[in-house]
Amino acid sequence: MTGFVWPLPSADVVGDLPDGGTLRLRAPVDADLDGLVVSGRDASSLRFTALPENYSRADAALFLRSMRHSPDMMLWIVDDPDNPGHFGGTLEVRLVNRPAATVELGYTTAPHLRGRGLMTAVVRLITEFLFDYGVHRVQITANPENVASCRVALGAGYRHEGTLREAECLRGVWNDLELFAQLDGDL
Template sequence: MRQWNRLLVETSEDARRRIERMHERWRAEVSAIWAIARPGGEAVGLIGWGDIDLSGGSAEVVYWILPAARGGGVVVEATKRVSQWALNDLGLHRLRLCHSVANPASCRVAEKAGYSLEGTMRSALLHADGWHDEHLHALVQGDI
């Protein structure tokens, strides 16, 4: 996770501040995050919408998953569900999903969830090892 997630959480205070920020962004209606849990209730990751623009009808799908839970389709299913909810129930028109081109697993998640690859954004995201190009995928009303 640390390879692709720029926000480090190294202490309980870091975690508390990050959760507080999630709550603030929820109240401001610019972000919404939920736990990804197995049927028994064990949390294995997060999924949500970032950069929500209710008046413009768009948001970015964001997620992370624990290494032990990868490869079983849980992120694909969670992505499909939050995407359907956003487009069909919330009334958004367009969702985007961006990831480093060096992260092929996220490319597979986007494709399996029905997102179309629209292009590559050059030097779009700074990671610990430098600037990364990012793939831009999108799902719009009518795609699902």
């Protein structure tokens, strides 16, 4: 355990998948743009995130650029475990409160890799990494109707702390958000 460091080291984060495969979180490259577009156009991504409709390569390129220069967000690409070097998803870490060493996760799994435990493994891996770098509290918020996202948080060992009422406004609709968190002392 070390003191809290922000920005975090942006090196690859590597671990194991439950099926024995290798899980790799890596820096984005231009070749990820196509995968970002496919993910960004997927119906559940559109339903549960603030992505624009008809998500384009230009939107994806702007997203990568803005993440590169953001003072309070970091992005890793989840490498496709079946096809190393290809896009398998995104993992964002957002700084919530520096003095409280608190960050929040955001994530997407590429549609062709969903439902096989990938994001649960990613969240477990990055949470361990974050605690190694002095993070005290990691949060996840999800729409209660986003069952897969809530299951990811619980499956990765997060505790459900409550419901934030109308904490999000997406395309003119107010949504409650379930709040999940893990503390470094919970491990």
